[in-house]
Amino acid sequence: VVLRFLVVRNSSSLVARKQEVQSSRGRKSAERRGSMTSVADVPSERISQQPAVVSREESKTMTQREEATDASTLSYKEQAMQKYRARVPVNTDIHGAVRNERAFPMPAFIKPYLLSIMEDPRDYMALELLMNVVVAVVPTLVLLFFFESHLLGAALLVFRMYGFHTRFMLTLHAVSHRRLFKKEYHWLNLLAENGIGWVMGIPPGTYYLHHVAMHHAENNVFPTDITSTMPYDRSSPWSLIHYVTTFYTKSIFYLPYYAWRKGRYDLLVQSLVMQGGYHMFVLTMTFFDFKPIFTMWTCTFPLLVVGASIMSGNFSQHIFIDPQDPDGKYGNSFCFIQDPYNQKCYNDGYHTVHHAHSRLHWSEMPTHFEENIEKFAKHDVFVLTGIENKGIMWYSFTRNWAKLYEHYVQIRPGKDRSLEEFAEECERRTKQYDTDHCLPKEHWALPLCFFGALIPVLLSLLFFGLTPMFVGAAFGFFGNSYVMLTSLCTPKTLKDQKAPKWVGKEEAQAAGSEGERETAEPSSDEESDSEQHKKKA
Helix, strand or coil: CHHHHHHHHHHHHHHHHHHHHHHHHHHHHHHHHHHHCCHHHCCHHHHHHCCCCCCHHHHHHHHHHHHHHHHHCCCHHHHHHHHHHHHCCCCCCCCCCCCCCCCCCCCHHHHHHHHHHECCHHHHHHHHHHHHHHHHCHHHHHHHHHCCCHHHHHHHHHHHHHHHHHHHHHHHHHHHHCCCECHHHHHHHCHHHHHHHHHHCCCCCCHHHHHHHHHHHHCCCCCCCCCCCCCCCCCCHHHHHHHHHHHHHHHHHHHHHHHHHCCCHHHHHHHHHHHHHHHHHHHHHHHCCCCHHHHHHHHHHHHHHHHHHHHHHHHHHCCCCCCCCCCCCCCCCCEEECCHHHHCCCCCCEHHHHHHCCCCCHHHHHHHHHHCHHHHHHCCCCEEECCCHHHHHHHHHCCCHHHHHCCECCCCCCCCCCHHHHHHHHHHHCCCCCCCCCCCCCCCHHHHHHHHHHHHHHHHHHHCCCCHHHHHHHHHHHHHHHHHHHCCCCCCCCCCCCCCCCCCHHHHHHHCCCCCCCCCCCCCCCHHHHHHHHHHC
């Protein structure tokens, strides 16, 4: 019995091993046959039993196909908003924004009366800022008038520039596009520019003519807009030096000429009377040695500092210009969002929105941007987040496109723009236009002319003080700077009504890559001149 048990046990183990070897051989042969046959030949039962093995590249491709399928079912606006929300889930300029335009609040008991004479109650903080300047700055100037001192004048200049300059300039900008007071109190609307502006370094009779009547009407188009950034290499700091230096003389002589050529005789008379009276006051106070220290720290130095600041800001706002649409409403600027500067400057970061609809209230700009995001995506407007003009201009001058790319917001449906593509596009949008009127390659000539003309001013101030010699040297500085620097970039006159040939525009129209551009309706009375000019050209 024992022997029989052992024999049966060994024979059964041998049979099991034989079956196991045969099954393994069958599996190997089946795998070899399966590699040569298609999946369609394999029974569905076996396919369902086998686990699906997918590589990482295949899974990524499948995900992209699913996203493309989902995107194809969305409209263009929904796709643009989807790309925008991926980077900006909540726009802090709309939700939770704490306004910081005013320096300090005014007494509450005067608010009901002021609101009753205002055009829009939402602009009350702008009125508060103007009252802040009157309450805080004007008494300090009275103190400087009776107690002249260079140390006191310098301290008060720093106080004005640091505490009120940015707020006042953007307040003046806001109330120039939309009147602050009702029509029956129209004379009060003139006080911001002509009454308070000179205290902050703005000559009366110049800002509205320059910014609203010229800059927005001509839409930053060279040569009729003297502050156009088109003929400059906007990635070079030497272009900024030339841009700022020539502004002073051009604003004095060109603005009245522009008003005369455009038939704005009311603005012409206002500019000649107000601006002429301002400069005669400065020259008289300085030439006859009557309160020269007060005049220098109240009018002369603020004019130089504020003028340079304003032009630097305008240069940075129009530093990116689309070569395919340089004279359009969406192609001459960019937008920056979600930066604290927007809470201090009436949402001025939405500059493309402002140029497209200049009479849109500043509080509605972020909402308008999101509600019409498909227009900005279609025109490929640059949108940046968490950065403001100074940082953008610095990265442009240093060509640090990689750092700027960190703030870039993708809003175009489809494939994201890579870093290399973004850098190439930045280089393309900062190039100068109209090669007949551009800066030469010898950029060393610009600082040489600038500082060469500045030497007489410094010498006369050092050896002769604030005397007629200093006044003559100052005029020589502006005259030499104007003659030498503008000889490197001579603009056309207003008599030449031919439209310049912008680089890349004709090629883009021929290729039709971007499609037909949408044209925004004129948003102010001053823009009708620009539209008539384009039709005539």
